[in-house]
Amino acid sequence: MIETITTKPFEGQKPGTSGLRKKVPVFQQPHYAENFIQSIFDALDGYGGKTLVIGGDGRYYNTEVVQTAIRMAAANGFGKVMAGRDGLLSTPAASNIIRKYKAFGGIILSASHNPGGPDGDFGIKFNAANGGPAPEGLTDAIYAKTRAITSYRIVKGPDVDLGRVGSTRVGGMTVEVIDPVADYAALMQKLFDFDAIRALIRSGFTMRFDGMGAITGPYGTAILEGLLGFPTGTVMNGIPLPDFGGHHPDPNLVHAKELCDLVLSSTGPDFGAASDGDGDRNLIIGRGMYVTPSDSLAILAANATLVPGYKDGLSGIARSMPTSAAADRVAEKLRIACYETPTGWKFFGNLLDAKLATICGEESFGTGSNHVREKDGLWAVLMWLNILARRRESVADIVQGHWQAFGRNYYSRHDYEEVDAEAANGLMAALREKLPRLKGHHGIEAADDFAYDDPVDGSRTTGQGIRLLFAGGSRIVYRLSGTGTAGATLRVYIERYEADASRHDIETQAALADLIALSRGIAEIEERTGRSAPTVIT
Ligand code: G1P
Numbered sequence: 001m002i003e004t005i006t007t008k009p010f011e012g013q014k015p016g017t018s019g020l021r022k023k024v025p026v027f028q029q030p031h032y033a034e035n036f037i038q039s040i041f042d043a044l045d046g047y048g049g050k051t052l053v054i055g056g057d058g059r060y061y062n063t064e065v066v067q068t069a070i071r072m073a074a075a076n077g078f079g080k081v082m083a084g085r086d087g088l089l090s091t092p093a094a095s096n097i098i099r100k101y102k103a104f105g106g107i108i109l110s111a112s113h114n115p116g117g118p119d120g121d122f123g124i125k126f127n128a129a130n131g132g133p134a135p136e137g138l139t140d141a142i143y144a145k146t147r148a149i150t151s152y153r154i155v156k157g158p159d160v161d162l163g164r165v166g167s168t169r170v171g172g173m174t175v176e177v178i179d180p181v182a183d184y185a186a187l188m189q190k191l192f193d194f195d196a197i198r199a200l201i202r203s204g205f206t207m208r209f210d211g212m213g214a215i216t217g218p219y220g221t222a223i224l225e226g227l228l229g230f231p232t233g234t235v236m237n238g239i240p241l242p243d244f245g246g247h248h249p250d251p252n253l254v255h256a257k258e259l260c261d262l263v264l265s266s267t268g269p270d271f272g273a274a275s276d277g278d279g280d281r282n283l284i285i286g287r288g289m290y291v292t293p294s295d296s297l298a299i300l301a302a303n304a305t306l307v308p309g310y311k312d313g314l315s316g317i318a319r320s321m322p323t324s325a326a327a328d329r330v331a332e333k334l335r336i337a338c339y340e341t342p343t344g345w346k347f348f349g350n351l352l353d354a355k356l357a358t359i360c361g362e363e364s365f366g367t368g369s370n371h372v373r374e375k376d377g378l379w380a381v382l383m384w385l386n387i388l389a390r391r392r393e394s395v396a397d398i399v400q401g402h403w404q405a406f407g408r409n410y411y412s413r414h415d416y417e418e419v420d421a422e423a424a425n426g427l428m429a430a431l432r433e434k435l436p437r438l439k440g441h442h443g444i445e446a447a448d449d450f451a452y453d454d455p456v457d458g459s460r461t462t463g464q465g466i467r468l469l470f471a472g473g474s475r476i477v478y479r480l481s482g483t484g485t486a487g488a489t490l491r492v493y494i495e496r497y498e499a500d501a502s503r504h505d506i507e508t509q510a511a512l513a514d515l516i517a518l519s520r521g522i523a524e525i526e527e528r529t530g531r532s533a534p535t536v537i538t
């Protein structure tokens with residue numbers, strides 16, 4: 001029985017870098033999630049009778065919203081919903097399901113790497129038929145619908161049993177509950193040489209994978225321990241929990257400390273990796289060697305032809321603007337294009353669809369390829385394993401060899417979290433105002449507010465971050481986060497290029513010290529925000 005429920009718009013249902021993200025209690029307000037889901041449907045055309053994929057990262061409130069979304073999809077005329085068992089699907093797995101089964105799109109419930117639980121964060125995003133995040137035009141249309149909504153449609157009835165794989169009906173619609181891991185594992189087996197990785201394991205190679213109490217636990221366990229044969233216990237924090245076991249599921253040196261301490265020690269396993277809340281991010285470390293995401297992108301690109309799925313080479317590389325230029329040097333050597341896009345995976349979609357780029361990456365622990373339209377944490381781990389299996393060198397040797405061949409891009413991101421929003425906006429406005437006068441001072445060769453012209457659809461995206469470009473390839477970039485849920489987060493990205501191999505072993509913060517001091521001075525960070533130091537350094 002379809003019901004039409006009268007509702008009123010909520011303020012601020014504006015999708016950010018990656019969908020709508022708010023605190024759980026905000027989403028728990030009556031009609032809040034329903035309004036947003038209906039607005040997604042209202043902004044779409046032509047989905048009658050088509051398939052919608054639904055799943056999430058298992059965080060607190062996930063199953064409730066999965067049930068709601070299923071009922072609303074039925075009431076709005078979808079023909080079928082494919083939902084992950086227990087309401088689970090990692091973001092890259094959802095992207096794969098959408099593509100593989102030619103679905104109309106998907107609703108993914110996640111706040112990615114943000115903490116979960118009753119007081120944590122929740123999120124809803126829509127992915128289109130190519131499996132990628134809704135483009136800006138669509139998110140703008142969804143936002144417009146949220147501001148004008150007067151009612152939503154929902155089917156009343158009992159909850160769907162999400163615990164069992166199989167088909168049922170809700171209203172006139174079929175609901176197919178699927179194994180969340182199987183299709184994804186099959187895709188990975190197509191791309192990677194599992195036999196070569198098995199041989200590496202037999203040679204005594206050891207690793208640890210940290211699921212961080214989030215969605216990649218089941219994927220990691222099935223693929224690393226199940227299919228590849230790493231010993232039980234290789235996957236730590238492998239059970240997805242509604243509050244991620246109290247962890248902050250962000251795979252970086254700060255939040256994956258236990259793993260990092262283990263692998264960075266001289267007696268640790270050969271290789272360590274972690275993924276985030278919804279499975280799209282990755283952290284890569286070798287014994288005694290942390291690999292920055294920017295370096296990881298460059299190294300994967302430089303070695304891609306060792307991996308069956310990429311043996312014919314790459315058509316191009318794409319990186320987000322704040323990501324270091326390490327990948328650019330690889331692209332230059334391979335004589336392929338390197339695209340510089342605004343922050344957020346949605347900007348890679350057109351490049352991948354048009355086959356202009358094969359591999360993409362962001363400094364924020366995101367790497368992926370044309371196999372799906374999201375970044376993919378476990379994919380990056382398997383890329384590394386496949387390359388290690390072929391090269392039979394340590395992670396540290398591979399990274400140092402890469403620097404010798406291409407030079408090293410020292411790189412760090414300094415985050416000032418939960419800054420007063422007005423102060424943060426004021427800081428950015430003052431920087432923008434200063435831009436024309438910065439050139440020629442402190443060695444700045446160019447300064448601008450990054451804008452991107454999409455080579456595929458011709459769209460222009462402006463205001464994507466202030467760039468200060470120095471002689472010799474150094475950069476300082478400032479932008480405000482689009483994924484936070486409290487106050488504003490100022491991100492400052494600092495990079496320095498060093499060609500001389502005898503200067504490749506300086507501690508990163510020390511190597512960047514001058515630029516770090518300059519980044520604080522030019523933007524008047526302490527005067528404007530009251531912060532004398534960042535909250536997180538990665
Ligand atoms: C952050 C990252 C960005 C990434 C996004 C989603 O966005 O910086 O690279 O695509 O999360 O994972 P931000 O908070 O900076 O807007």
Ligand code: ZN
Nearest residue numbers: 112113278280
């Ligand atoms: Zn994520």
